[in-house]
Each structure stands twice: as C-alpha cells, then as structure tokens.
Amino acid sequence: MEPGAAASGGSPLPVGGLRCLSLAYQGLLEIPYEPILQQRDSLEVLDLSYNLLDDPALLGELGRLSTLILDCNNYSAHVKFPYMPGLSTLWINKNKIGNLPTIVEEIRCKFPNIKILSMMNNEAAPSYFNGGSLPQYLDYRLYVISQLSSLEVLDDTEVQEEERALARRTYRVQRLRESNKRKKDLPH
Numbered sequence: 788m789e790p791g792a793a794a795s796g797g798s799p800l801p802v803g804g805l806r807c808l809s810l811a812y813q814g815l816l817e818i819p820y821e822p823i824l825q826q827r828d829s830l831e832v833l834d835l836s837y838n839l840l841d842d843p844a845l846l847g848e849l850g851r852l853s854t855l856i857l858d859c860n861n862y863s864a865h866v867k868f869p870y871m872p873g874l875s876t877l878w879i880n881k882n883k884i885g886n887l888p889t890i891v892e893e894i895r896c897k898f899p900n901i902k903i904l905s906m907m908n909n910e911a912a913p914s915y916f917n918g919g920s921l922p923q924y925l926d927y928r929l930y931v932i933s934q935l936s937s938l939e940v941l942d943d944t945e946v947q948e949e950e951r952a953l954a955r956r957t958y959r960v961q962r963l964r965e966s967n968k969r970k971k972d973l974p975h
C-alpha cells in the first residue's frame with residue numbers, strides 16, 4: 788500500500804497523527820510498513836486482524852504502540868516479534884500457535900510489560916471452543932500466568948491473586964523437578 792492509498796473504510800491515511808489504525812480484513816500478505824511507520828510518533832493501537840500475515844518484524848519502530856491486534860492471521864509459535872517494551876495489550880487469537888512454551892517465552896522476552904494477552908482459539912490455548920478440557924484450560928492459564936508476571940488479563944478473564952499464587956507454586960515445583968533431574972543426569 789502506497790502512502791495516501793485507501794485504508795479500511797476507503798479513506799487515505801494521513802501522514803502522522805493517528806492514534807488508532809485498523810487494517811483489518813484487507814487480505815494483506817505483508818504488513819504495509821510505509822504508511823504505518825508514518826504514524827510512529829502517534830500510533831497507540833494497531834489492528835491487523837483477518838489478514839494473511841506472519842512477520843511483524845518492523846513494528847518495533849512504533850515506540851508509542853500499546854495495543855497490537857493480530858487475530859486471525861498466520862502467526863505460529865515461532866513468530867519473531869521485535870522488542871516492544873511499551874506494548875501492554877496483545878491479541879493473537881485464532882492463529883496457528885501450537886507450542887505454548889515457545890510463544891510464551893517470545894512474549895515474555897519481547898513484551899516485558901504485557902498486561903493483557905488473548906490467545907483464544909489456538910492449539911496452544913486449549914478450551915471448550917477447540918476441543919480442550921477444563922483441566923487443560925486451567926493448566927494453560929497457570930502456565931502462562933506463571934511465566935508472565937505483569938499479566939492482569941488472560942484471554943477474557945482477569946488474573947486473580949489466588950490464581951497467580953497457585954501458578955507460582957505449581958510451576959515452581961515443576962522447575963525444581965526438572966533441575967533435580969538434570970543434576971542426576973550429570974556424570975559424577
């Protein structure tokens with residue numbers, strides 16, 4: 788998309804000054820960085836939902852971006868996000884994310900101040916909607932909460948303090964077991 792080309796709604800993008808931008812439902816195969824980066828000094832919310840995207844590399848240049856919506860694209864657990872310390876909200880629902888530890892580690896490292904994360908309807912986020920059981924869903928929540936200490940909302944549910952404490956206990960025990968196993972496996 789060229790600068791001044793029509794965005795969603797058919798109107799041209801102004802040069803700079805937008806706080807929110809939606810390029811949802813555009814059938815995009817690549818992120819149109821040129822018009823987006825013209826908004827780098829003002830853009831706080833970017834919606835790229837319902838496209839065919841799989842590489843968000845240059846979005847790190849959007850220093851004011853606090854909300855990124857990537858629902859219904861082609862992102863996998865192996866996506867490489869840019870480092871974005873200002874991002875507090877990430878929606879990545881209904882993508883192709885199958886490996887929970889991989890995507891959670893990427894989110895933890897690249898979005899250190901994440902407060903709201905939604906990963907519903909991905910294989911890595913089991914729920915009744917995609918064939919997961921209640922115990923699988925609860926374990927998914929505990930794992931994600933244990934890894935993302937700043938998280939306040941996961942999917943559509945606020946993180947409760949009791950849940951945070953249980954997540955720390957549950958996954959601390961697992962880390963201790965893994966550590967002890969590694970020590971036993973070392974040659975003496």
